[in-house]
Amino acid sequence: MFVYFITMTEEKKDTEQTIKEAAKKIFLVNGLKGARMQAIADEAGINRAMLHYYFRTKDKLFEVIFSDAMTEMNQRMGAIITSDLPILKKIEHFVHGYSESAISNPEFDLFIINEFRQNPTYFDEMMKTSNAGTVIKGFASEIEKAIDKKEIVGNPNQIFLSIIALCIFPFAAKTMVRTMLGHSEKQYTKLLEERKDFLMQFIIKAITP
Amino acid sequence: MFVYFITMTEEKKDTEQTIKEAAKKIFLVNGLKGARMQAIADEAGINRAMLHYYFRTKDKLFEVIFSDAMTEMNQRMGAIITSDLPILKKIEHFVHGYSESAISNPEFDLFIINEFRQNPTYFDEMMKTSNAGTVIKGFASEIEKAIDKKEIVGNPNQIFLSIIALCIFPFAAKTMVRTMLGHSEKQYTKLLEERKDFLMQFIIKAITP
DNA sequence: AATATGTTTAACAATTTTGTTGATGCAAAT
DNA sequence: ATTTGCATCAACAAAATTGTTAAACATATT
Numbered sequence: 001m002f003v004y005f006i007t008m009t010e011e012k013k014d015t016e017q018t019i020k021e022a023a024k025k026i027f028l029v030n031g032l033k034g035a036r037m038q039a040i041a042d043e044a045g046i047n048r049a050m051l052h053y054y055f056r057t058k059d060k061l062f063e064v065i066f067s068d069a070m071t072e073m074n075q076r077m078g079a080i081i082t083s084d085l086p087i088l089k090k091i092e093h094f095v096h097g098y099s100e101s102a103i104s105n106p107e108f109d110l111f112i113i114n115e116f117r118q119n120p121t122y123f124d125e126m127m128k129t130s131n132a133g134t135v136i137k138g139f140a141s142e143i144e145k146a147i148d149k150k151e152i153v154g155n156p157n158q159i160f161l162s163i164i165a166l167c168i169f170p171f172a173a174k175t176m177v178r179t180m181l182g183h184s185e186k187q188y189t190k191l192l193e194e195r196k197d198f199l200m201q202f203i204i205k206a207i208t209p
Numbered sequence: 210m211f212v213y214f215i216t217m218t219e220e221k222k223d224t225e226q227t228i229k230e231a232a233k234k235i236f237l238v239n240g241l242k243g244a245r246m247q248a249i250a251d252e253a254g255i256n257r258a259m260l261h262y263y264f265r266t267k268d269k270l271f272e273v274i275f276s277d278a279m280t281e282m283n284q285r286m287g288a289i290i291t292s293d294l295p296i297l298k299k300i301e302h303f304v305h306g307y308s309e310s311a312i313s314n315p316e317f318d319l320f321i322i323n324e325f326r327q328n329p330t331y332f333d334e335m336m337k338t339s340n341a342g343t344v345i346k347g348f349a350s351e352i353e354k355a356i357d358k359k360e361i362v363g364n365p366n367q368i369f370l371s372i373i374a375l376c377i378f379p380f381a382a383k384t385m386v387r388t389m390l391g392h393s394e395k396q397y398t399k400l401l402e403e404r405k406d407f408l409m410q411f412i413i414k415a416i417t418p
Numbered sequence: 419a420a421t422a423t424g425t426t427t428a429a430c431a432a433t434t435t436t437g438t439t440g441a442t443g444c445a446a447a448t
Numbered sequence: 449a450t451t452t453g454c455a456t457c458a459a460c461a462a463a464a465t466t467g468t469t470a471a472a473c474a475t476a477t478t
Contacts, residue, residue: 015425029326034243037466047427052467110326113319116385117238123388136389157390157400158407164386165378170370172381176325177373179332180345181366191366198367206415224455246436256457261437 016054018044023051024065028107031114032062066115070126073112076101077132087146088208092200094139095167099196102171103189109172152207159207166199225263227253232260233274237316240323241271275324279335282321285310286341296355297417301409303348304376308405311380312398318381361416368416375408 022044026035037058041048055061076098085093102109116123127133144156152159170177170192178188231253235244246267250257264270285307294302311318325332336342353365361368379386379401387397 031240031243033245034240036242036464048466049427049468050425053425056467058466110322113382113385114323116382116388117319120384120388123385127388127391137391140390154411155403155407158404158411160390161379161386161400161404162375162408162411164389165374165382166371168382169374169378173322173325173374173377175329176322176332177370179325179329179336180373181349181369182336182346191370194364195367195370198364199371202363202367202371202415206411245434257436258438258457259455262455265437267436 015046015050018046019051019054019061020064020068023061024068025107027062027065028069028111031111031118032059035062069108069111069115070130072101072105072108074131077135087142087151088204090139090142091163091203095163095199095203096196098167099192099199102168103192106171106174109168110174113168113172150209153209154207162206163203166203170195224255224259227255228260228263228270229273229277232270233277234316236271236274237278237320240320240327241268244271278317278320278324279339281310281314281317283340286344296351296360297413299348299351300372300412304372304408304412305405307376308401308408311376312401315380315383318377319383322377322381359418362418363416371415372412375412379404 019040023035023040025043026040030036030039035058037048037051040061041051044050051058051061055064127136140156140160143152143159146152147154147156147159174188178185181188181191183191228249232244232249234252235249239245239248244267246257246260249270250260253259260267260270264273336345349365349369352361352368355361356363356365356368383397387394390397390400392400
């Protein structure tokens with residue numbers, strides 16, 4: 001009996017979790033309007049009515065997935081905070097940290113970029129209040145300070161933009177780049193792994209005086 | 210009478226053109242499934258039936274816009290071909306050429322990235338046959354040669370990926386970056402303009418021995 | 419065994435979106 | 449002035465998509 005209880009609870013959670021994972025997969029690729037509830041149900045291997053039973057509406061389900069994604073974004077950006085390291089070490093910490101989490105969830109980057117465009121006001125608000133917002137602005141101003149101290153050279157905004165471009169683009173445009181290079185999934189994953197180290201050398205060369 | 214004839218013809222073409230421009234705007238932001246015919250009609254300021262009158266179905270209308278986008282992509286990538294310049298000049302030519310065309314059509318980049326993901330096989334095919342495909346592979350192999358000749362240093366694929374990341378990302382993730390930097394549309398446009406020159410210095414420093 | 423509780427499903431209803439058609443207008447040709 | 453041919457629109461029909469419900473099912477509690 002006790003065993004049954006555990007089993008049942010686990011299976012219940014499993015359904016909800018299964019739906020969330022399926023929904024994440026579909027929403028991340030198709031966006032809110034582009035996604036179909038049936039596609040999510042198929043992905044989860046369950047009846048479509050279950051989606052409504054657990055999450056009421058498409059919008060509410062999306063909201064859950066979206067919040068999770070935001071939390072993840074805050075965590076990723078949090079990788080920058082490492083208090084009192086010199087700027088190059090800080091950049092290195094960010095590059096490695098970002099790459100690590102992007103490798104484990106490579107669909108995420110493009111989703112965020114798309115959502116930003118579709119819902120700019122939401123993110124405007126978020127930048128003012130959230131962890132990510134503070135971190136990003138802090139990072140940008142640290143770059144500025146380092147330039148003042150002649151530790152690195154260039155325009156602060158351009159440098160900031162370049163660093164995140166080099167980090168994010170390989171994941172956001174994964175399929176495109178992979179196709180351009182004629183790489184298999186495996187080859188490209190290897191490229192991304194190796195990139196962590198390549199990038200630091202590349203960036204350091206580019207910004208040190 | 211002659212004047213009337215001209216006027217009428219122009220207005221007819223205008224409607225079709227108006228629809229195409231509106232459709233481009235909507236499809237580029239929302240994708241095929243995410244776009245709504247009513248949204249396109251509203252954007253064009255005409256009755257929705259007109260879309261069907263001129264283009265039959267949503268799919269066919271999308272196909273037209275998509276083909277145009279592919280043509281543009283081929284043209285952009287063609288900016289690389291400048292026959293016998295040294296590698297750094299060739300890169301410079303690409304960076305400037307790409308930035309120029311991206312500034313005039315900034316929604317395009319993210320659209321292509323998204324379509325690549327949604328329809329990988331289509332692009333796989335395209336890379337084998339099209340202008341863009343040849344150009345991209347040629348560019349990648351030129352970088353490889355230059356590395357052999359010790360003109361530049363690094364891994365060829367990483368360098369190729371880095372160059373296109375630095376060029377494309379600022380447009381693809383425009384809204385995101387703009388929000389992160391707290392820039393207005395105007396400020397960000399200025400940043401993109403200035404970036405043409407910044408980028409070349411950045412890239413040269415990063416890849417010369 | 420009977421009951422209660424939450425889960426699942428198929429069928430249905432409502433809504434949204436796409437696609438069609440017949441009536442109307444408008445300029446050019448006769 | 450009448451006719452012709454295309455463009456436009458409002459209203460309608462069809463299809464796709466989302467949301468609801470009542471009944472069946474499973475499992476734990478009594």
